[in-house]
Amino acid sequence: ILNGKTAVVTGSTSGIGLACARTFAGAGANVVINGMGAPGDIEKERAAIERDFTVRAIYSPADMTKPSEIAELIALGEETFGSVDILVNNAGIQHVSPIEEFPAEKWDAIIAINLSASFHAIRAAVPGMKTRGWGRIVNTASAHSVIASPFKSAYVAAKHGIAGLTKTVALELARSKITCNCISPGYVWTPLVEKQIPNTMAARRMRRDEVINDVLLAAQPTKEFVTVEQVASLALFLCSDDAAQITGANLSMDGGWTVA
Ligand code: NAD
Numbered sequence: 001i002l003n004g005k006t007a008v009v010t011g012s013t014s015g016i017g018l019a020c021a022r023t024f025a026g027a028g029a030n031v032v033i034n035g036m037g038a039p040g041d042i043e044k045e046r047a048a049i050e051r052d053f054t055v056r057a058i059y060s061p062a063d064m065t066k067p068s069e070i071a072e073l074i075a076l077g078e079e080t081f082g083s084v085d086i087l088v089n090n091a092g093i094q095h096v097s098p099i100e101e102f103p104a105e106k107w108d109a110i111i112a113i114n115l116s117a118s119f120h121a122i123r124a125a126v127p128g129m130k131t132r133g134w135g136r137i138v139n140t141a142s143a144h145s146v147i148a149s150p151f152k153s154a155y156v157a158a159k160h161g162i163a164g165l166t167k168t169v170a171l172e173l174a175r176s177k178i179t180c181n182c183i184s185p186g187y188v189w190t191p192l193v194e195k196q197i198p199n200t201m202a203a204r205r206m207r208r209d210e211v212i213n214d215v216l217l218a219a220q221p222t223k224e225f226v227t228v229e230q231v232a233s234l235a236l237f238l239c240s241d242d243a244a245q246i247t248g249a250n251l252s253m254d255g256g257w258t259v260a
Helices: 015-027 039-053 065-082 104-132 151-173 191-204 208-216 228-238
Strands: 007-008 030-034 057-060 087-088 135-140 178-185 250-253
Touching: 007 015, 007 065, 007 104, 007 191, 015 030, 015 039, 015 087, 015 135, 015 228, 030 039, 030 065, 039 065, 065 104, 087 104, 104 135, 104 151, 104 178, 135 151, 135 228, 151 250, 178 228, 191 208, 228 250
Parallel strands: 007 030, 007 087, 030 057, 087 135, 135 178, 178 250
Antiparallel strands: none
């Protein structure tokens, strides 16, 4: 369904972003992947996309804390493939700490990567989408875009911000055949979740199994992690023509976490 389209997915060297890039490639899109990691590993993932799906995949090392590099990321997609039709703002980091000990530089980095980067990327991609009269913007928010948890002040603030940005952009682009939505997963089993376990163990003085069962999945009524493939599949649906009238939505995929 995405033949001839180009998708830029930020933070796609691992986790949800990589699953989105592979899913879009599977649907026929050329993809621009982005994110941190060892060059050899990234090249392996890039080559695997081209091999597995017979599309083109290129890599941009743009750092989502740097507005000029974000503009270059969009420009690279447009120059290489002629358009950026789909933008998935997905790069994200986490830091878990009580507010009074929360390092100011961590706050700044989380707001930059998890919130401001989406603004910069949307700002750069929208002119081309408007010119071509078609576009899809999908932002990876989080259950934390609608609900809070202790010790995640920057993350919760940034994700609430993404939900607001999504609504605003959707209204501005409503007549331009460009939709803007966010997906709000609960706990997805990725390196990001795995990495926050030690900090949560320290902050809450808990064992690893207690953090997994009583903190992470405590909030998720299904008691199961979301998978990256499930998130990617919803992102793909949002990029279909059947989803043309879904805009400004914040779609939960959280095993019932935010139901109550
Ligand atoms: P992940 O750590 O596997 O992937 C994060 C990606 O962002 C990686 O590719 C990483 O290299 C990239 N990244 C980090 N800093 C960057 C920077 N400065 N510039 C460019 N890229 C950068 O984590 P994930 O779980 O796949 O997270 C993806 C998104 O999903 C994030 O926005 C996260 O907040 C959100 N999310 C995750 C969960 C979860 O449970 N894993 C739940 C809800 C929302």
